[in-house]
Amino acid sequence: MSENLQTEVKKICQACGNDRTRMMDIVRAVQQQFGQVSSEAMNLIAKSVNCHRVEVESVVSFYAFLSKKSKGKIVIRLCNDVVDKMAGVDRIAEAFKKELGIDFGQTTPDGKITLEYTPCIGMCDQAPAALVNDEVITYLSTDKVKELIDDIKKHYDPAKLKHRLGDGNNADELVHSCVHNGVRKKGRVIFSEYKQEAGLKNALAMSPVEVINEVKTARLRGRGGAGFPTGMKWQFTRAATGNKKFILCNADEGEPGTFKDRVLLTERADMLVEGMTIGGYAIGAEAGILYLRGEYAYLRKLLEKVLKDRRDKKLLGNNILGKQGFNFDITIQMGAGAYICGEETALISSCEGLRGDPKTRPPFPAQKGYLGLPTSVNNVETLCCVARILEMGAAWFAEVGSKGSPSTKLLSISGDCRLPGVYEFPFGIKVTDLLKEVGADDAQAVLIGGPSGQIIGPNDYNRTICYDDLATGGAVVIFGPERDMVEIAAEYMEFFVEESCGYCTPCRVGNVLLKKYLDKILAGKGEPEDLDILQKLGESIKTTSRCGMGQTSPNPVLTTLKNFRKIYEAKVKKSSDGMQPNFDIRKALADGETAANRQSVIYTK
């Protein structure tokens, strides 16, 4: 076994050129083959790529899909996102526990199946859902869990799982997935007919500067949520000095409630790659990296095929479409389960084979990005827009939408509504119109932009979705009248606690404290002062955190405190005796009593 490990790890490292910067590929491969990256494997990897052992451990311990301890051949990861909880994931969890005879975080005694929870896997419109290794299983029911486990036990091969195939490319033999696209509304930019290669041909007929100007004229802003003007980002990257430049596509769609990029990667991969190629031409990059979240590994083969086909058609590679000197190709970098890697500098760290810690800014990626070289990181939807802008022209692109937010936006809609799915709306749509369209007439609250966005109530439903009002990367989650908004806020805080990289104090500790106070309030032990503490603590986290995650993570608390204050106030009360209501003297004494092996005299009875 040990000798086998030695040979195989060496082989894996060699296949990655013994390159330290390809650590992610190496540890992923070792994990896949051995169900763990053991202590011994870490030593072997460190030796092969010439780094310290603790550096390997640092990476392995950071990503949820990697582990030092052994996991089963099959790892079932049940998504426990808020929307899945609303769809009854607790019943599903019980069914899994019953069928497997183990709890979450455990492996079956035969060592074959591991059961875990995982945060949002991008299937909120078909919740509850789970990952079985790389396979996605949607619309889980207790019956389906039983069938699934019976099926797995027959072959222990996720590829052989019986399920209905989804629509579109989900049914392609390379994807073979039960996921369905759920496109409910096709707009003019992303989901209308487009002419392949036209955008790229037009781009190559222009100078790179002209391409950047076209994108600037279209006033395209990043679709990931931050909304930075894409043309400007490209201009900075083009102007920066560096002997190589890179364009990175951020396909790490981790914001709970977002799944529009999933559909683009499935149905618009060509458009996306075309957008990346145009970007490469514009900024002067020869290499692109598509950073694909670990949860979307089921799409990898399809994406590889798209890249290969485009290479065959001379749309990637050297002298693309006969344009002398324009060489550009794309590789796929897999993630391994870390929300923070959607932050652009954390994504770069991950591509470099490091923990997904965000980097210090300045320098910005446009100056010093991937491997210290000028880099542009763009969202999947942004790059799809680029392909269309170059195909149809800036004026066409900006014809719809609102003044400060031209064109359309994909929204992923889920939660308490009749028609969850992906919608392409023009920017500027009112929340109330959106709710009507998706079948949610009695919404108590709407989450716009995922938990890092804001939770609004009916008073704000006449507001519009655009960069200047309610900005969003695409997640819209609807909460019906029966939901407890404090509980929802607490659930989202649990997500941030789980996903903080831990680099800076406020995000690492502050989110834990916010969650603690919310739990106290939910347990009926909250005092009026706690609301003030929540507010001030939340503001401190937002002000002092190092990256966008901590700067937005208190939002579920702060926006519910603002928009649903009455619900909070009804849950807290001044204690009558002036004592701290959360102090339980019996509980505090219990440890001492255990140690002393007798009950305390004063406090019995």
Added chain:
Amino acid sequence: MSEHITFTIDGVEIKGKAGQTILQAADQAGIYIPRLCYLSELIPHGSCRVCTVIVNGKPQAACTQPITEGMTVENDTPELKEHRRNIIDMLFVEGNHYCMFCEKSGNCELQAMAYRLGIPAPKYPYLFPEKDIDATHPDIFIDRNRCILCGRCVEASRDIDHKGVFEFVGRGINKKVAVNAEANLKDSNFKVADKAADVCPVGSIIKKRVGFAVPVGQRKYDSKPIGSEIENKK
């Protein structure tokens, strides 16, 4: 870019050099911006966030933010003091800090910062985490109960000692400093003379057998608050 850059901190005009950070320029001018993870010999880590200042209306870490001509920096404001207190509070409840019998007491930057900012006791609930200690090394002791994850040891070992003895593992609230060995510090090539043995701001990396060489009462922060050495330059 001109060699000299003029900007203001709390309305006071400061002259700095191109390439300096806000913290460096402020230190030179005798203005103290509270900080914990920063150490002048190391590349700023920017992780504790105590040095957060408001630059042209936007929060930034003074230790990593370069100065630019005409920028306005707010440092000593009630709001920032409150945020800094909250961060110090967080660091206290995140670990298990027992100042009264820690041998670093009086020399500890976390403790000194709490005193400077007027924190008699943390206001948040303690998290009481289980942390491990490593006493295997003959000359050095690691107590992770007191670690504030500032990263100084990681950087000093990597960039000054060129050894890479320390690295962060885990993430979020479970993040911790690990050593470059299967398990224990004794199995690494760490030496008591290493720079990394000298940089810990708290009582987490401690040299054995020297703990009370300087008696309590005569220690660094016993008579003057932390930061006075910088303010005295003015």
